[in-house]
Amino acid sequence: MNAAATSIRFFNTLTRRKETFTPIEPDKVRMYTCGPTVYDYAHIGNYRAFLFEDLLKRWLEHRGYTVTHVMNLTDVDDKTIKGSQKQQIPLEQYTARYTKAFFEDITALNIKPANHYPKATSHIPEMTSLIKTLINKGYAYKVPDNSIYYAIKKFKNYGKLSKIKPQALKTGARVKTDEYEKEEAQDFALWKAWTPEDGDVFWETELGKGRPGWHIECSAMSMKYLGETFDIHCGGVDNIFPHHENEIAQSEAASDKPFVRYWLHNEHLLVEGRKMAKKFGNFYTLRDLLKRGYDPIVIRFLLLSTHYRAQFNFTFEGLDAAGAAVERLRNFVRRLQDANGKGSGGRIAELVRGVQAGFGEAMDDDLNVSVALAALFDFVREVNALLDADVVSRKEADEVAGLMQGFDGVLGVIGEVKTEEALPKEAEALIKQREAARKAGNWARADALRLKLREMGVVVEDTPQGVRWRLEKKS
Numbered sequence: 001m002n003a004a005a006t007s008i009r010f011f012n013t014l015t016r017r018k019e020t021f022t023p024i025e026p027d028k029v030r031m032y033t034c035g036p037t038v039y040d041y042a043h044i045g046n047y048r049a050f051l052f053e054d055l056l057k058r059w060l061e062h063r064g065y066t067v068t069h070v071m072n073l074t075d076v077d078d079k080t081i082k083g084s085q086k087q088q089i090p091l092e093q094y095t096a097r098y099t100k101a102f103f104e105d106i107t108a109l110n111i112k113p114a115n116h117y118p119k120a121t122s123h124i125p126e127m128t129s130l131i132k133t134l135i136n137k138g139y140a141y142k143v144p145d146n147s148i149y150y151a152i153k154k155f156k157n158y159g160k161l162s163k164i165k166p167q168a169l170k171t172g173a174r175v176k177t178d179e180y181e182k183e184e185a186q187d188f189a190l191w192k193a194w195t196p197e198d199g200d201v202f203w204e205t206e207l208g209k210g211r212p213g214w215h216i217e218c219s220a221m222s223m224k225y226l227g228e229t230f231d232i233h234c235g236g237v238d239n240i241f242p243h244h245e246n247e248i249a250q251s252e253a254a255s256d257k258p259f260v261r262y263w264l265h266n267e268h269l270l271v272e273g274r275k276m277a278k279k280f281g282n283f284y285t286l287r288d289l290l291k292r293g294y295d296p297i298v299i300r301f302l303l304l305s306t307h308y309r310a311q312f313n314f315t316f317e318g319l320d321a322a323g324a325a326v327e328r329l330r331n332f333v334r335r336l337q338d339a340n341g342k343g344s345g346g347r348i349a350e351l352v353r354g355v356q357a358g359f360g361e362a363m364d365d366d367l368n369v370s371v372a373l374a375a376l377f378d379f380v381r382e383v384n385a386l387l388d389a390d391v392v393s394r395k396e397a398d399e400v401a402g403l404m405q406g407f408d409g410v411l412g413v414i415g416e417v418k419t420e421e422a423l424p425k426e427a428e429a430l431i432k433q434r435e436a437a438r439k440a441g442n443w444a445r446a447d448a449l450r451l452k453l454r455e456m457g458v459v460v461e462d463t464p465q466g467v468r469w470r471l472e473k474k475s
């Protein structure tokens with residue numbers, strides 16, 4: 001498909017409105033997404049962001065764009081240093097454990113890998129050079145302890161992303177921690193001079209002995225891999241201030257060019273109706289859910305099925321419903337393999353056109369995935385009815401299967417659907433007994449056998465083609 005022929009619109013946090021997406025280079029998209037801080041196992045709120053970004057990338061690719069995606073790994077900051085000291089192991093060893101876990105998690109969630117995963121600790125020279133530019137241009141200054149700060153009053157557009165008013169800023173006051181509230185907006189640390197609390201974490205550079213602040217890491221690494229101006233930058237809404245506001249200030253002051261054209265931010269995740277927090281007992285890493293036996297693909301489906309700009313309430317009932325929805329899609333694809341009817345007389349072609357338009361228009365409209373999924377499940381229901389009536393021809397079924405494969409390139413939840421599954425011997429016997437009971441009109445016995453099979457993890461369905469069975473996913 002020709003990317004230029006489509007019209008994708010995104011809600012741009014910078015302008016607070018939906019805009020038609022036009023990349024700098026035709027058919028190519030350069031995109032940066034703030035990656036994990038590898039100080040702990042990532043929680044499901046983190047994965048909501050990473051799954052939204054995966055959906056975004058897959059949709060752009062579906063529409064014909066070639067996407068260059070960079071996701072950084074924050075492996076030195078206040079949190080990683082604190083964590084490694086608590087466990088009394090070197091920073092590198094500490095972050096390596098969580099970096100490995102992160103890659104295992106995204107593989108389990110079927111998240112497409114980025115083109116580059118730059119580590120902050122491998123880009124100290126790029127950061128020091130950026131800070132030097134900022135000093136030379138008068139945007140940064142050194143304080144008596146040798147740390148270097150960004151002077152926000154020097155950058156006239158400070159606040160343009162988060163919409164904070166410059167007059168409210170306490171200019172001249174300084175904040176050294178990486179994270180702080182809007183009300184505390186002030187000069188922030190670009191370079192943190194070594195203090196005994198940093199232990200053995202420091203670099204000897206032209207700027208002195210110390211380490212970078214968190215914000216400069218993303219400015220330096222994004223511009224290195226994507227250029228001074230690129231198309232899309234994503235993150236959670238909590239990154240708007242101070243992280244992304246500071247990235248803009250650093251990058252644009254250094255380059256005198258616009259940094260990013262489209263800023264996309266996903267909303268928070270709630271768990272059982274409230275903010276996820278260890279103190280509320282509703283804090284889940286992906287690993288916590290996998291330990292409980294949940295299928296990562298079902299978690300994937302649940303976390304991406306709500307529009308990214310809507311608050312999402314995670315519940316275990318929602319997870320069960322997501323499991324049923326994924327099964328419905330897989331069963332549908334499985335059923336298509338058996339179709340051999342005389343043809344629907346154009347009805348299938350009409351439904352295919354309808355779902356392509358419905359799904360496509362919804363996704364083009366700022367990734368409105370819930371509307372797109374509604375169109376998809378309507379389509380599945382209608383084609384299932386035609387399969388029940390045994391009118392779908394082999395050719396039509398192949399066309400629908402190809403279409404489903406295309407949708408799954410975006411959703412990433414159906415995968416390879418196997419028809420040849422091994423049925424336990426005793427289940428085979430029970431299915432035969434149940435068939436006999438049905439033929440004899442003994443519905444009570446047939447139902448009892450169905451339940452017994454269900455307990456063995458075998459789901460039976462009666463279709464016009466006869467009895468179908470499938471193994472229930474263990475979850």
Ligand SMILES: [Zn+2]
Nearest residue numbers: 034035218243
């Ligand atoms: Zn970042």
